[in-house]
Amino acid sequence: MKKAAVTLVLCGALAIVFSAAGFAETLQIGALYPISGSLALLGEESLRGAEIARLERNKAGGIAGREIVFEKADGSTVAAARSEAERLIEQKKVPIIIGSYSSSRCMAASEVAARKEIPYFELGAIANAITGRGYKTMWRTNPTAQDFSKSQVAFITDWLASQMGKQPSEMKVSIAHEDSDYGTSVAESFSTLAKESGIQVVSVEPYSANATDLSSVIFRLRKAEPDIVIAVSYAQDAILMARQAYELKLKAPLMGTGGGHSLQSFADALGAQADGVLNVDFTQYAVNTSFTPGLEEFLALYKATFQENPRSGHSLANYMGASVVFDILGKTGGSMNPEDLRKAAMSLDIPAGTTATGWGVKFDANGQNVRAVPLVTQWRDGKLVTVWPQDAAVMDPILKE
Amino acid sequence: MDLYIQVLVSGLLLGGVYALISVGLNLIFGVVRIINFAHGEMVMIAMYLTFWLHHFSKLDPYVSAIVIMPVMFIFGIVFQRIVVQPILATSATMKIFATVGVSLLLQNLALIAWKGDFRTVQTSYSMSSLEVFDIIVSIPRLVAFSAALLSIIVLYYFLKYTYVGKALRAIVEDHAVARLMGVNVEKHYILAFGMGTMFTALGGVLLMPFSSVYPTVGVTFTLLAFVVVVLGGLGSMSGTFFAGLFIGVVESIGGTFVSPALKEAIYFAIFVLVLLVRPQGLFGKGKGSEEVGLK
Numbered sequence A: 001m002k003k004a005a006v007t008l009v010l011c012g013a014l015a016i017v018f019s020a021a022g023f024a025e026t027l028q029i030g031a032l033y034p035i036s037g038s039l040a041l042l043g044e045e046s047l048r049g050a051e052i053a054r055l056e057r058n059k060a061g062g063i064a065g066r067e068i069v070f071e072k073a074d075g076s077t078v079a080a081a082r083s084e085a086e087r088l089i090e091q092k093k094v095p096i097i098i099g100s101y102s103s104s105r106c107m108a109a110s111e112v113a114a115r116k117e118i119p120y121f122e123l124g125a126i127a128n129a130i131t132g133r134g135y136k137t138m139w140r141t142n143p144t145a146q147d148f149s150k151s152q153v154a155f156i157t158d159w160l161a162s163q164m165g166k167q168p169s170e171m172k173v174s175i176a177h178e179d180s181d182y183g184t185s186v187a188e189s190f191s192t193l194a195k196e197s198g199i200q201v202v203s204v205e206p207y208s209a210n211a212t213d214l215s216s217v218i219f220r221l222r223k224a225e226p227d228i229v230i231a232v233s234y235a236q237d238a239i240l241m242a243r244q245a246y247e248l249k250l251k252a253p254l255m256g257t258g259g260g261h262s263l264q265s266f267a268d269a270l271g272a273q274a275d276g277v278l279n280v281d282f283t284q285y286a287v288n289t290s291f292t293p294g295l296e297e298f299l300a301l302y303k304a305t306f307q308e309n310p311r312s313g314h315s316l317a318n319y320m321g322a323s324v325v326f327d328i329l330g331k332t333g334g335s336m337n338p339e340d341l342r343k344a345a346m347s348l349d350i351p352a353g354t355t356a357t358g359w360g361v362k363f364d365a366n367g368q369n370v371r372a373v374p375l376v377t378q379w380r381d382g383k384l385v386t387v388w389p390q391d392a393a394v395m396d397p398i399l400k401e
Numbered sequence B: 001m002d003l004y005i006q007v008l009v010s011g012l013l014l015g016g017v018y019a020l021i022s023v024g025l026n027l028i029f030g031v032v033r034i035i036n037f038a039h040g041e042m043v044m045i046a047m048y049l050t051f052w053l054h055h056f057s058k059l060d061p062y063v064s065a066i067v068i069m070p071v072m073f074i075f076g077i078v079f080q081r082i083v084v085q086p087i088l089a090t091s092a093t094m095k096i097f098a099t100v101g102v103s104l105l106l107q108n109l110a111l112i113a114w115k116g117d118f119r120t121v122q123t124s125y126s127m128s129s130l131e132v133f134d135i136i137v138s139i140p141r142l143v144a145f146s147a148a149l150l151s152i153i154v155l156y157y158f159l160k161y162t163y164v165g166k167a168l169r170a171i172v173e174d175h176a177v178a179r180l181m182g183v184n185v186e187k188h189y190i191l192a193f194g195m196g197t198m199f200t201a202l203g204g205v206l207l208m209p210f211s212s213v214y215p216t217v218g219v220t221f222t223l224l225a226f227v228v229v230v231l232g233g234l235g236s237m238s239g240t241f242f243a244g245l246f247i248g249v250v251e252s253i254g255g256t257f258v259s260p261a262l263k264e265a266i267y268f269a270i271f272v273l274v275l276l277v278r279p280q281g282l283f284g285k286g287k288g289s290e291e292v293g294l295k
Helices: A002-021 A042-058 A080-091 A102-117 A144-165 A181-196 A215-224 A233-248 A264-273 A295-306 A314-331 A338-347 B002-031 B041-056 B061-087 B092-114 B141-163 B162-173 B174-180 B186-209 B216-230 B236-257 B259-279
Strands: A025-033 A067-075 A097-099 A121-122 A136-139 A173-176 A200-207 A228-232 A254-257 A277-279 A375-380 A382-386 B129-132 B137-138
Touching: A025 A042, A025 A080, A042 A181, A067 A080, A067 A173, A067 B002, A067 B259, A080 A097, A080 A200, A097 A102, A097 A215, A097 A314, A102 A121, A102 A136, A102 A181, A102 A215, A102 A228, A121 A314, A136 B141, A144 A181, A144 A228, A144 A254, A144 A277, A144 A375, A144 A382, A173 A181, A173 A215, A181 A228, A200 B129, A200 B259, A215 A233, A215 B002, A215 B236, A228 A233, A228 B061, A233 A264, A264 A382, A277 B129, A295 A314, A314 A338, A338 A382, A375 B092, B002 B041, B002 B137, B002 B162, B002 B216, B041 B092, B041 B186, B041 B216, B061 B092, B061 B186, B092 B162, B129 B141, B137 B141, B141 B162, B141 B186, B141 B236, B162 B174, B162 B186, B174 B186, B216 B259, B236 B259
Parallel strands: A025 A067, A025 A097, A097 A121, A121 A136, A173 A200, A173 A228, A228 A254, A254 A277
Antiparallel strands: A277 A375, A375 A382, B129 B137
16 A cells, blocks of 8 residues: 555656656747737637647647747737837847737837847738838738738629629729728728729728727718628627618628627627628638648647637637747747748748648748638628638628628 | 718717716716716626626516616725725825726726627617618617616706705715715715716616627726716716717717718817816806816
């Protein structure tokens, strides 16, 4: 009996020694997301994705034998994002930062990082300007606002116009967008691209995402009489706009641009009225999985770690992005020297359809991944399914009267 | 022409909602002059209570008001006893600091307890509306509007004719004299805070059928309610009602015919102009009345 007890204790001690000795060193990475404040929901969802990638990579041996550790920071507001970036770099001495879900927070935080020559990897914010500022240490794995608009314009010209019995040049589109970096950036890209393909943009309506009432936006949209409304919204305003559009009898269908329109809470709030709402976003979970190898493993790991289903595709996008960052660090052998990183990042050449998001990886001179493509999804019976393009789709899109 | 009337009607309905949210603050800040920056968080808590009651016991939001109003009355009393009472005799700034602190605390407690999710109550009437001569009137907003009107009438008569109402007004004007006249000042402060919180909670409950609740939902309401109360004139119940309607209509017209992005800017500009000309607010009692009890 006594022997058994001693053996048990010894085993326990050994286990502790081994788990501690599994990694002799750690590799610190700053993880900057809004995890409190008004963007907490998707900010945290994004962080969860990166966290899954970290757990997975550590299980597989970490990077060059070192354990990856996140130094978390809360960019609850734009000002907080800036000061948290300072804190991460000056006090915590992190050699690299990932983030940040919100475009305005990324713009502020990455500016701090660039000044101190700390590499900044954006895994989820889409404003065009993020990789358009000529920073040598700025990288982005996810698609840009421009890419979102490209998908929307292609969907309108390839599918929607013919469904409405019109030529693309006869299509009239209104844009209603929240007025921070995210919404403004999408609205500008869409207007430019639409013009190039002959689509008419009949009105552009900016509004504040914190608005308690959007009836005036709906009245303006009614006056403009578009065939479709491109909405660029966060969570609360997406629900409010869709509810008031129904109440005030706006005829044109809505097409979201990521963010709020992908959330389950959007479908819950609108009930049957959510059915048929279109959306362009990062890869979601009802997608052709032959296009997204690794997605099922991610889902299983997510459920095991957080005991619930992901709230949106933001975690998946950040999982994919963080994995790419780890791949790059693996290539440099854990070196954070910006020059080494640059070489390693530029050498990546992953074809589309081979990652969990279905995106490939190839960085351009600005550090933007040019193989990340947003997909068109649609709410069908309370589920968000991928409907376009065909190789990723699990259902055909429908046009709801 | 239709559009103009529709915009006006929507603006009035929106204004009714604004007035409803501000009634409670008018009692707490307008009548007894305690600056409460946690006002929006009281709305937030009432909204969450409505949501959870509906979620777990399928209680209709309008019915849940019967439960939530007394609960929030007690919450107001506790809040007054713990946070406000100890600093009652200090300057207004102290009350701002203390209540801003409570507001942040409540926001983050809500985030920890209920997460950042955007929660809504789905009822049969959430998106229902009446149509009168092609003018669309949202039913849940009409209910909120009517409740605002009713609350205002009730509080008006309460302040004017009941003993408690008269005592409250006396305390603000001169609490030493009120005490000499036999008014229990502490008790009346507690009562006013409880009632103010209760009416604020009613606002939160009636918002739920058409808005979503999340931890920081109160932030916009706090600012808005202060603007409504100050614009209408501190302590004036009809002032709060008309100021609410005024802001709602300005927002609706400005948003529709100028730009949705500018609607707040327009009503704040008007707010500043009004205060320059009439610092006591549109329905305020008289010159200088806005400073009574705050200095």
